[in-house]
Amino acid sequence: MDTPSLAIVVPCYNEEEMLPTSLPALLAVLNQLQALNKISPESKLYLIDDGSQDNTWEQIEQACEEYRGQVVGLKLSRNRGHQYALLAGLENCCEDITVSIDADLQDDPSNIEKMVDEYHQGSDVVYGVRAARDTDTFFKRATAEGYYSLMRRMGVDLVFNHADFRLMSRRALDAMLEYRESQLFLRGIVREVGFPSSTVEYNRQIRIAGESKYPLRKMLSLAWSGISSFSTAPLRAITVLGIVASGLSMLMIVWVLSVRLFGDSAIPGWASILTPLLFIGSVQLLSLGVIGEYLAKLYNEIKQRPRYHISEKRGE
Known part of the structure; x- marks a missing residue:
């Protein structure tokens, strides 16, 4: 086997304090x-x-000049989020294998050698998996593990305790790039590729500089992207709720008509207003889930807006 070329892809957002390390x-x-x-x-x-918004790009430019031919810098025209920045790097590299890793180095880069060894042994995808979550707070550990369990219950195939630290071969990467998802959830898309895979366990490090770029709001947004992109369970739940509500509405209609026809306590006009109101409401609830599921699938198929723009490229 020829010696493969490797691309290490690193998304950076306000990492001026971390890049020197x-x-x-x-x-x-x-x-x-x-x-x-x-x-x-x-x-x-x-x-x-x-x-x-800091001096991250200036440091990248300097690195491209200092390590010309070894460092490549890409600058997005605006902030698009971690997943899109990672995708930009993956789409613009041409090496035989790629490793994606965050700039904070909490995913220990010394494990890249183990990933490359797994590639040489036949794995097209190598997942970096956290051996433990000892460095997380109780809240983050509980929510993260709960989320992975929830996704599995919804039928989504995810690698437990894996984020975006992974190796991909060229054929696996090319297959993944064929997906044109409007809401990116790369760790879910990679599992859909289906090539031979393996895992490398590692202990997550503590960030030594800068601040986390994934506050609770962004974590919830990423979690929802995974649920909405890879599971129809929420829409099916709405459909079931619509069926139940429709059944209750029909029972209410029967009760309203019985009060009107067989009782003398109904206010004039009450039955004629409430009956069509309940009927229309039941039809709306029943159709909401079915139509919503269809439109969601159609939306993901036809939406092809640009996912990011590159304003500058250095080092090549």
């Missing part, structure tokens, strides 16, 4: 793997600036 650490991994002849000298480090 992460850049040399990732370059050291590249150089070490090249020295061991596990990857070719054509391997590169891709740094994607996701519309940062």
Whole structure:
């Protein structure tokens, strides 16, 4: 087997405090793997600036000049979010294998060598899986594990305790890029590819500089993207609710008519107003889930708006 080229793809958002640490650490991994002849000298480090508001892009430009031919910088025209920045890097690299990792290096880059070894043993996708969540707060650990369990109950195939630290071969990456999802949830899309895969366990590190770029609001948004993109369970729940509500409405209609026809306590006009109101409401609830599910599928099929724009590219 020929020695493959490796692309390490790193989305960056306001990482001016972290880049002076992460850049040399990732370059050291590249150089070490090249020295061991596990990857070719054509391997590169891709740094994607996701519309940062600090000096992140200036540092990336400097790195491209200092390590010309080894570091490539991409700058998005505006902030599009972690998943889109990662996608931009994956779509613009041309190496044989890619490894995606966050700039905070909480996913220990020393495990990239283990991933490359798994690739040489036949794996097209290698998932970085956290061995434990000891560094998380109780709230984050409980919500994260609960979310993975919920997704599995909904029939979504996810790797437990895996985020976006992974290796992909060229054929697996090309297959993944054929998906044109309007709401990106890459860890779910990768599982849909279906090529041979394996896992590498690691202990998550503590961020040594900067701040987390995934507050609760963004975590909830990503979680909802995964649910809405890969499961119809919420829409089916609405359909079931519509059926139940329709049944109750029909019983109410029978009760209203019985009061009107067989009793003398009904106010004039009450039955003629309430009966069509209940009937229309039951039809609306019943059709809401069915129509919503159809429109959601149609929306994902026809929506092809640009997912990001690159304003600058350096290092090539």
